Amino acid sequence: MLVPPVSQDAQVINNLYVVLYIFSALVFLLVEGLLVVSVVKFRRRSANDAPIQIHGHTGLETMWTILPMVLVAVIFLFSVNAMNQLQATGTFNDPLNHVHGINDQVAIKRVSEAKKVDIVINVTARQWMWQYKYADGFVVNQDLVVPENKTIRLDIVSADVIHAWWIPALGGMIYVNPGEMSHVWFNAPGGTYYGQCNVFCGLAHSQMLSNVKVVPQAEYDAWVAEQKTK
Amino acid sequence: MASVSIPVAKPGLLSQMAGWMTTVDHKKIGIMYMVSTFFFFLLSGIFALIIRLQLMAPGMQIVDQNVYNELFTMHGTGMIFLFIIPMLVGMGNYIIPLQIGARDMAFPRINALSFWMLIFAGVVMEGGFLLGGTASGAAWTAYVPLSMKQFSPQSGMDIWLFGVVLLGISSTLGAVNFLVTIYTMRAPGMTMWRIPIFTWTMIVTAAMVLLATPVLTAALIMLITDRNFSTQFFTTANPRLWQHMFWFYSHPAVYIMVLPAMGILSEIIPVFSRKPLFGFKVMVVSTILIGVLGFTTWVHHMFVSGVDPLVERFFMFTTMVIAVPTGVKMFSWIATMWKGSVSLKTPLLMCIGFLSTFVIGGITGVIQGAIPIDMQVHNTYWVVAHFHYVLFGGSVFGIFAGLYFYLPKITGRMLNDKLGKVHFALMWIGFNLTFFPMHILGLEGMPRRIATYAANRGWDLPNLIATIGAFTIAVSVLVFMINFIINIMQKKGEIAGNDPWEGATLEWAMSSPPPVYNFARTPVVESDRPMIEIRAKASGSNAPGHTGSHN
Numbered sequence A: 001m002l003v004p005p006v007s008q009d010a011q012v013i014n015n016l017y018v019v020l021y022i023f024s025a026l027v028f029l030l031v032e033g034l035l036v037v038s039v040v041k042f043r044r045r046s047a048n049d050a051p052i053q054i055h056g057h058t059g060l061e062t063m064w065t066i067l068p069m070v071l072v073a074v075i076f077l078f079s080v081n082a083m084n085q086l087q088a089t090g091t092f093n094d095p096l097n098h099v100h101g102i103n104d105q106v107a108i109k110r111v112s113e114a115k116k117v118d119i120v121i122n123v124t125a126r127q128w129m130w131q132y133k134y135a136d137g138f139v140v141n142q143d144l145v146v147p148e149n150k151t152i153r154l155d156i157v158s159a160d161v162i163h164a165w166w167i168p169a170l171g172g173m174i175y176v177n178p179g180e181m182s183h184v185w186f187n188a189p190g191g192t193y194y195g196q197c198n199v200f201c202g203l204a205h206s207q208m209l210s211n212v213k214v215v216p217q218a219e220y221d222a223w224v225a226e227q228k229t230k
Numbered sequence B: 001m002a003s004v005s006i007p008v009a010k011p012g013l014l015s016q017m018a019g020w021m022t023t024v025d026h027k028k029i030g031i032m033y034m035v036s037t038f039f040f041f042l043l044s045g046i047f048a049l050i051i052r053l054q055l056m057a058p059g060m061q062i063v064d065q066n067v068y069n070e071l072f073t074m075h076g077t078g079m080i081f082l083f084i085i086p087m088l089v090g091m092g093n094y095i096i097p098l099q100i101g102a103r104d105m106a107f108p109r110i111n112a113l114s115f116w117m118l119i120f121a122g123v124v125m126e127g128g129f130l131l132g133g134t135a136s137g138a139a140w141t142a143y144v145p146l147s148m149k150q151f152s153p154q155s156g157m158d159i160w161l162f163g164v165v166l167l168g169i170s171s172t173l174g175a176v177n178f179l180v181t182i183y184t185m186r187a188p189g190m191t192m193w194r195i196p197i198f199t200w201t202m203i204v205t206a207a208m209v210l211l212a213t214p215v216l217t218a219a220l221i222m223l224i225t226d227r228n229f230s231t232q233f234f235t236t237a238n239p240r241l242w243q244h245m246f247w248f249y250s251h252p253a254v255y256i257m258v259l260p261a262m263g264i265l266s267e268i269i270p271v272f273s274r275k276p277l278f279g280f281k282v283m284v285v286s287t288i289l290i291g292v293l294g295f296t297t298w299v300h301h302m303f304v305s306g307v308d309p310l311v312e313r314f315f316m317f318t319t320m321v322i323a324v325p326t327g328v329k330m331f332s333w334i335a336t337m338w339k340g341s342v343s344l345k346t347p348l349l350m351c352i353g354f355l356s357t358f359v360i361g362g363i364t365g366v367i368q369g370a371i372p373i374d375m376q377v378h379n380t381y382w383v384v385a386h387f388h389y390v391l392f393g394g395s396v397f398g399i400f401a402g403l404y405f406y407l408p409k410i411t412g413r414m415l416n417d418k419l420g421k422v423h424f425a426l427m428w429i430g431f432n433l434t435f436f437p438m439h440i441l442g443l444e445g446m447p448r449r450i451a452t453y454a455a456n457r458g459w460d461l462p463n464l465i466a467t468i469g470a471f472t473i474a475v476s477v478l479v480f481m482i483n484f485i486i487n488i489m490q491k492k493g494e495i496a497g498n499d500p501w502e503g504a505t506l507e508w509a510m511s512s513p514p515p516v517y518n519f520a521r522t523p524v525v526e527s528d529r530p531m532i533e534i535r536a537k538a539s540g541s542n543a544p545g546h547t548g549s550h551n
């Protein structure tokens, strides 16, 4: 990935990407190489060329059916393995609780027990902004501010159409459907991480930014105090 | 030898037009399909150029964002519904009755109806621009609830939906027509394994259309009534209901657009290599497998929309598995050229364009089929790159290969091969310049469908390159049009003759253009490449319509 991964989730995804990239590069080189050779080496040299009429070759055909199947199986296993890692560490914490009905109390309870978190923030997506409601009761419409190296859970709902939460450096994209609640977990070092709504949601979709500022705890506490006085 | 009846006096323009408008001849209908869809190609291409101008640099305001949203919606729907699908249908319309030795389609009037419904639907869809707000605020996916009246109140949205419904009915009718034609009207002797490969791909495509399109049509009608007649199909349902119905059609639609192009490749590559198609039966079986598996993967478009992850794993598996029959095809095409005598004329170069770029689209398809990767590239420019490598790298290169291959048959004149090569080179370079950088943009986090972007994200250079590439493609299409105007419309091109490429199938036995009635006598087919025997045995008589009488 070209956005450097900073969260554990993003790191797992990045590792998988590197593996698949290597497989892909090999397949790419093989196919393009064969293509170049067949065009250059076997190009027509005279109008009377009469190549041998080969109709097929069972051995070859079997080979290029079996080999891709093996490759695909390997890729599938790598992917499942990465999913299990995500499940253990972050976003995929509890698959059935990732997205659920907005009033599904059972699921809400499961989510709250699923993983120990330091801060929960209620997020509302609406055309065309993200609103963050903190436990202290204040609401901000600008960037999301959180303390560094703390596990954060976002409980996200939509006030109108479908939006998607995604911070590339933190990994873990998720749709926010009207009538449902979506959850994202992350734990990040200090920095500013860019993001914006990732499902087309109407006129000003391109301006629906969701940047995340991760700051030291002291700075965060000062910021919260300031927000409360507003 | 000329079997076309010579009119006493040249008919006037009006009666000529009336002739075209009332025709039920599959060849004339095929030509009308190809010509009109080419205009939709140009229109949708102009939309793409405006999009690329807007994204050339950060913060550009060539058009405002509601127009931008209309443009990408109409670029996508225009290219898919009004160009790629119907262009391939048009080629099938022209070629398939000839390939199978039939005089026309099974239902000539329904054939004409399908065509005119397409034109009407196209005008209706594009007409939204005149009403202000085509499908703005909805994209081609028209996700509910964004496409509901509350969020997309404009009437342009309704007529866009109406247009797509008409297209759905038109292509469903067309699919029935193709299936019945191929099932009932093949020349005697054309057994299952002697059906030409292009016809085979159209069988599978038509079957897919028949199974998939009614689902989309139903969903669209439900959406129209939800919008206008207070029904509650989608308002009360699971938020993913629309997505399931939409992608149940729209994933198979990818194969509806690619399989006929693969069929064209499978016709051209053997002819230009002077070898039979490597593993004909395997090719047919892999086509059928792609058709079947194509219906099992649609949820990969919904990996981050809240589907149960256990269900998602199933769809991740099927998505990866479908790469296997596709890979088999790639290797079979290469093996067809291997040890052959490969003639590097424009039709074959276009096939090379297909093979060399489609492989990237295939690989990226497997990569993004991995759910963790999809969580990072879904809805980004990576995906835009991926499906353009499939639909442009695949279908559009295939379409141009088919045009260079079949236009001599259809018009009787050859296109200029040098200009064709210029077209190919510019299009191949322009294509890769446009779409390769989009992979990088996606990995850098650029979402699709954004009307503009800020300068601080590092997206400037790849976007600039993509815009340069888009205009290179535009120039290449101009070269093609010049070639067409000079050599075909002004009749400056070489006379094609019956069989300019040493073709393998029946259409190359007849005159170019073929006579109105196609075959004077129904040909009898004795192998999977009837022209090989016909060429070998035809020393004297080469009259059209006598193809079956040899041997």
Ligand SMILES: [Cu+2]
Pocket: A163, A164, A197, A198, A199, A200, A201, A202, A205, A206, A208
């Ligand atoms: Cu959005």
Ligand SMILES: [Cu+2]
Pocket: B250, B251, B254, B297, B298, B300, B301
């Ligand atoms: Cu798909």
